Amino acid sequence: MTENKLETIDTPAVLVREAILVRNLNDMASFARELGVNLRPHIKSHKIPRLARIQVNQGAVGIAVAKLDEAEAMIAGGIKDIFVAYPLVTPTKIMRMLRLAERADISVAADSQEGIDALASGAAWAETTVGVVLEIDTGLKRCGVKPNGEALALARAIQEKDELEFLGIMTHGGHSYLASDPEKVQEIGRQEGEIMVRLARRLEKEGLPCSRVSVGSTPTAKTAGMIKGITEIRPGNYVFNDLTQVSLGVAMEEDCSLTALTRVVSRPARDRCVVDAGSKTLGMDRGVHGTSIFEGYGKVKGHPEAVVSSLSEEHGVLSLPPESDIKVGDLLEIIPNRSSPLVNLARTVHIIRNEEPWEEWEVSALGSN
Ligand SMILES: Cc1ncc(COP(=O)(O)O)c(C=O)c1O
Incomplete structure (x- = not known):
């Protein structure tokens, strides 16, 4: 024996098997590279600064986080471009984020007038500006506004604040996790991408250019990312995968x-x-x-x-x-x-x-x- x-x-x-990890990392990095779309992995899935550095060294433009502790740990680990893909609505969180923004390039998500006002007040207090990405609901029914007039109004509200810079729009196609079969996963991904590109075009026509049109979950990153006009994908779980991804055929x-x-x-x-x-x-x-x-x-x-x-x-x-x-x-x-x-x-x-x-x-x- x-x-x-x-x-x-x-x-x-x-345990993490290095060979499989490397294969998963390479697969997503080369998909993004070949398609010419930015990869911004969500690091909530691993919370390992060393792994985030590998992702950035492989070409990721930066990372996404859900929590400021994650942002702090990643900045300490040498990551320079961080998107807080979560609405920050209290002065406590916003002042913490602004302190971190002195050490890294930080952008944040918002999906409410209250959140936008709070971000603008915090930035005014800190005498700085913050890049804001409007969160859109493409079907998950979690955070995010509908891709209609509501989105237009909030995008304009961000643009009108002197302390905020409107960077674009983001969504998370997490409802793909509820899909009944692999075809449905793909369909949700395509819809995620198409809804976002359509909205970005509309915003641009209204004088609200979107430098960032960001989509993604592990199940949908590739199908949504293929839609012309998407600039960024944010998968996270792909580094490890799990039985959930297996059950979805991903x-x-x-x-x-x-x-x-x-x-x-x-x-x-x-x-x-x-x-x-x-x-x-x-x-x-x-x-x-x-x-x-x-x-x-x-x-x-x-x-x-x-x-x-x-x-x-x-x-x-x-x-x-x-x-x-x-x-x-x-x-x-x-x-x-x-x-x-x-x-x-x-x-x-x-x-x-x-x-x-x-x-x-x-x-x-x-x-x-
Ligand atoms: C806002 C956001 N973006 C991206 C991701 C990454 O998705 P996944 O875990 O499917 O890779 C998540 C995960 O929950 C998320 O909440």
Whole structure:
């Protein structure tokens, strides 16, 4: 029997297979390069400054973040161009963002008059200007205004503020995660791109030029990005992928670079065993945007007979057929339903090269605000 070099890693732990990671990074970077569209990866998916630097070195124009802690960690890690893809509406957040803007080129999203007023007041107080991107709802029904007169009015409201610079429009086609089949995912992506380009043309006609027309989620980045007039894509999850992307037909299991490494600590009955990865390692996601599409909490590699049927904080219970040979002390790997919660819960990820632990990369901005 060959020696398992992963035995030296204490469990539970998060593993990232370098070869798959590099393939995923190269694939998206070359797609953007060949198409001539800017790539601005959302780093909420990995929160790893080292990985963000690799993305920028590969040609990304900058990064997107959801939280200011993420922005802070990435600036400390040397990233210079950051888009806060989240509405900042309080003076506390806006003053924090403006302090960060002294150290990096920061742009922010807005989708309300209140948000625009708050950004303008903050910028006036700090005697500076801020680049603002208007968020548009292309179907997710989360943040963002409809691509109609409402968008026109808010774009104008941004342009009219001396302290704000209207940069353009952004959307996140996250409703692709609710698509019933791969064709529907593609259709949502095309619509995402087309709606945005149509709106950008209309705004331009009204004297509101959009230097940034930004779209993207991992499922839609490529289809939306193909629409002529889109300037930027913002996928995040593609670096790791997960069972959600597999279920959508966006990736295959071989494209999932991230797994949880876990040890079997108990087999108290023939029909179950217990591993040391619970909800504090795997998260509780059964789908995206509150859906519950998965039977369990991940897939055990090499053990199709096992179902990760329930989680408490430090215990994962696997339902097994009685004949399963899984035993106490076994090392197992679980491909997660969603990869980003695992990273958010881990201090480091172990990079695996040629099936051996190679390096440990620090995750920044855990549980951030
Ligand atoms: C605003 C925004 N942009 C981009 C992304 C990246 O999408 P994905 O995680 O599908 O790669 C997200 C993810 O939630 C997001 O919220």
